[in-house]
Amino acid sequence: MKANWQILIVDDEEVMRESMAAWLREDGYDVDAAASGREAIDMARQTDYAIYFIDLKMPGGIDGIETLMEIRRMRPDASIIIITAYATVDTAIVAMKEGAQEYIVKPCNPEEISLLVSRIIKVKNLQRENRILRQKLTRQYHFHDIISKSAKVREILDLAAEVSSLRSTVLIRGESGTGKELIARAIHYSGDRAAKPFVAVSCAALAEALLESELFGYEKGAFTGAAERKKGKFELADGGTIFLDEIGDIGPKLQADLLRVLQEKSFYRVGGAEEVRVDARVVAATHKDLRQAVAAGQFREDLYYRLNVIEILIPPLRERREDIPLLAAHFVDRLSHEIGKQVRHISDPAMRILMDHDWPGNVRELENAIERAIVSARTATLSEDDFAFLRHGGPAGPLHVPDNMTIAEMEKLMIEATLRRTGGNVKEAAVSLGIDRSTLYEKLKRFGIER
Amino acid sequence: MIPLGLVPMPCPGSGEVPAMILDAVAQVLEDVYPVQAGLRRPVAAPPEAFDAARGQYSAPVLLKALLDACPDDGGKLLAVTRGDLYIPMLSFVFGQAQLGGRAGLISTARLEPPFSGFPPDEALVIRRARTVALHETGHLFGLVHCQTPDCAMRLATTIQQFDRKRAALCPDCAALLLEKQR
Numbered sequence: 001m002k003a004n005w006q007i008l009i010v011d012d013e014e015v016m017r018e019s020m021a022a023w024l025r026e027d028g029y030d031v032d033a034a035a036s037g038r039e040a041i042d043m044a045r046q047t048d049y050a051i052y053f054i055d056l057k058m059p060g061g062i063d064g065i066e067t068l069m070e071i072r073r074m075r076p077d078a079s080i081i082i083i084t085a086y087a088t089v090d091t092a093i094v095a096m097k098e099g100a101q102e103y104i105v106k107p108c109n110p111e112e113i114s115l116l117v118s119r120i121i122k123v124k125n126l127q128r129e130n131r132i133l134r135q136k137l138t139r140q141y142h143f144h145d146i147i148s149k150s151a152k153v154r155e156i157l158d159l160a161a162e163v164s165s166l167r168s169t170v171l172i173r174g175e176s177g178t179g180k181e182l183i184a185r186a187i188h189y190s191g192d193r194a195a196k197p198f199v200a201v202s203c204a205a206l207a208e209a210l211l212e213s214e215l216f217g218y219e220k221g222a223f224t225g226a227a228e229r230k231k232g233k234f235e236l237a238d239g240g241t242i243f244l245d246e247i248g249d250i251g252p253k254l255q256a257d258l259l260r261v262l263q264e265k266s267f268y269r270v271g272g273a274e275e276v277r278v279d280a281r282v283v284a285a286t287h288k289d290l291r292q293a294v295a296a297g298q299f300r301e302d303l304y305y306r307l308n309v310i311e312i313l314i315p316p317l318r319e320r321r322e323d324i325p326l327l328a329a330h331f332v333d334r335l336s337h338e339i340g341k342q343v344r345h346i347s348d349p350a351m352r353i354l355m356d357h358d359w360p361g362n363v364r365e366l367e368n369a370i371e372r373a374i375v376s377a378r379t380a381t382l383s384e385d386d387f388a389f390l391r392h393g394g395p396a397g398p399l400h401v402p403d404n405m406t407i408a409e410m411e412k413l414m415i416e417a418t419l420r421r422t423g424g425n426v427k428e429a430a431v432s433l434g435i436d437r438s439t440l441y442e443k444l445k446r447f448g449i450e451r
Numbered sequence: 452m453i454p455l456g457l458v459p460m461p462c463p464g465s466g467e468v469p470a471m472i473l474d475a476v477a478q479v480l481e482d483v484y485p486v487q488a489g490l491r492r493p494v495a496a497p498p499e500a501f502d503a504a505r506g507q508y509s510a511p512v513l514l515k516a517l518l519d520a521c522p523d524d525g526g527k528l529l530a531v532t533r534g535d536l537y538i539p540m541l542s543f544v545f546g547q548a549q550l551g552g553r554a555g556l557i558s559t560a561r562l563e564p565p566f567s568g569f570p571p572d573e574a575l576v577i578r579r580a581r582t583v584a585l586h587e588t589g590h591l592f593g594l595v596h597c598q599t600p601d602c603a604m605r606l607a608t609t610i611q612q613f614d615r616k617r618a619a620l621c622p623d624c625a626a627l628l629l630e631k632q633r
Contacts, residue, residue: 013539015509015511015512015539016539016540018511019510019511019538019539019540019547020538020539020540020541022511022538022547022549022550023538023540023541023544023547025550025595026548026550026590026595026596026606027595027596027606028595028596083540106539106540106541107505107537107539107540107541107542108540108541108542109541109542109608110541110542110543110544110608111608111609113540113541114606114608379626379627379630380627380630381630
């Protein structure tokens with residue numbers, strides 16, 4: 001996976017930097033060249049290079065050591081190799097002290113450079129793999145893990161970072177697959193509660209009575225089968241954050257209970273008489289327009305205002321198409337690693353398909369599409385054929401829509417058809433529909449669909 | 452078929468490139484790549500390409516001279532020289548090519564056994580020349596280095612590593628080549 005590592009060569013001599021860049025490009029790396037320290041620093045600001053080759057002696061402006069120091073300050077994780085025409089112990093010591101990883105004298109043996117670069121890349125690959133695995137394990141996401149260059153998303157992240165250490169309730173709104181839980185986790189793990197638990201509950205997946213005991217716990221003997229006292233999610237999240245997904249789906253009884261927790265910071269376990277005090281920050285999420293639900297009398301207005309202290313609205317992927325290439329490259333990189341297939345690129349025609357698609361299932365649908373394409377890919381580049389399912393997935397001819405059909409009815413038909421196809425497998429159906437499993441459960445419940 | 456011009460590049464003091472080598476290279480390139488190889492008129496190495504302190508020729512300067520001497524006819528060019536090549540950063544290179552570009556360059560200087568202290572062996576030089584020609588021409592077709600130990604596209608930085616390669620592309624590189632031509 002070399003293509004994903006970028007290298008910058010900094011040398012004032014054109015033939016030196018260009019021939020070295022060409023040599024490393026032949027090795028499969030993505031290489032840029034800068035003619036001065038100033039230019040290199042500007043480029044480093046834009047791009048996170050994995051390795052910098054910096055010539056020690058550059059006339060005018062800033063020299064190699066200054067360039068090294070500035071880049072080290074900006075990009076502490078980058079590997080910097082200082083190159084020089086004459087080895088002098090003094091400069092070598094200075095360079096190493098300032099954090100250069102290596103110090104090489106030109107002309108250098110090709111074997112030496114090749115080994116040096118592959119050794120650094122090997123370590124970087126391991127570091128990255130380690131980070132991905134650790135993240136998967138703990139799911140501790142931070143704001144810098146959220147990939148986007150959309151101005152709207154950057155605004156959201158700035159807001160979320162600002163409120164991360166407050167206790168205020170946050171309401172995250174966005175279509176399914178936009179990454180509501182990711183933002184919630186980033187808020188938690190970037191704030192002062194990061195060391196305390198983050199507890200996620202999907203309010204759509206459970207029936208109301210079950211959800212109540214899930215959230216608040218129960219006392220021994222509270223109901224048949226309650227053999228001993230069990231702590232609820234609120235208690236487990238004490239000191240930390242509780243993430244209530246699909247909050248728009250809870251019934252009137254739980255809405256009242258939740259309002260009480262938010263106001264009093266205390267609650268009763270199911271079947272219990274003892275008041276339990278809890279300090280859990282609530283981050284809630286929904287794909288619904290709760291204001292509308294309030295107007296329709298389905299959602300308590302007082303609870304809505306309690307939840308909506310800070311509102312974060314995540315735009316759907318089709319409203320930030322500039323993120324599609326970025327996200328697609330990220331998923332190719334990560335999933336090809338996980339699947340163990342050396343897929344590296346997406347061809348231009350294939351990328352056009354991705355850019356044109358509407359992504360009703362948002363980032364998750366994009367991730368699933370890339371995974372599916374990698375699994376079926378036959379070469380290192382994903383072609384338009386690998387994404388044919390995005391085009392042929394729908395009905396062949398124009399869709400026949402009966403008169404007076406509502407969107408809800410169509411949704412129900414679609415879910416039923418998909419479940420029939422997956423033989424009742426909800427997980428598979430959710431992937432195919434491009435929605436979260438909890439969202440699908442919620443829809444099954446709402447439409448009264450039997451599995 | 453893409454026309455591929457084989458250009459002998461005599462360097463002072465290194466002598467002519469033997470015709471047998473040029474023929475063998477033309478043959479293997481036509482076998483592997485969608486090219487029609489043809490021998491072109493020699494292009495002499497410009498004097499400024501020679502670095503007296505190193506006793507070597509600058510590959511970037513030779514490549515530029517090659518491109519200047521041969522107008523763009525839509526085909527590709529591969530120069531063959533007996534002069535020892537370098538790029539400023541490295542002590543030597545076996546060859547150099549523009550990745551996905553028009554012109555490449557190979558040297559037989561280090562392919563000759565006496566360079567590494569062994570007796571002359573013409574057949575060995577021919578075999579090695581075929582491998583290095585496949586390698587640099589692969590770059591012209593956009594192929595990058597391959598990890599398969601005996602693939603011609605593997606990076607070799609010593610003659611010992613070089614000799615582990617065969618004058619052929621591995622199946623992965625062959626598939627990549629087909630894909631790039633689509």
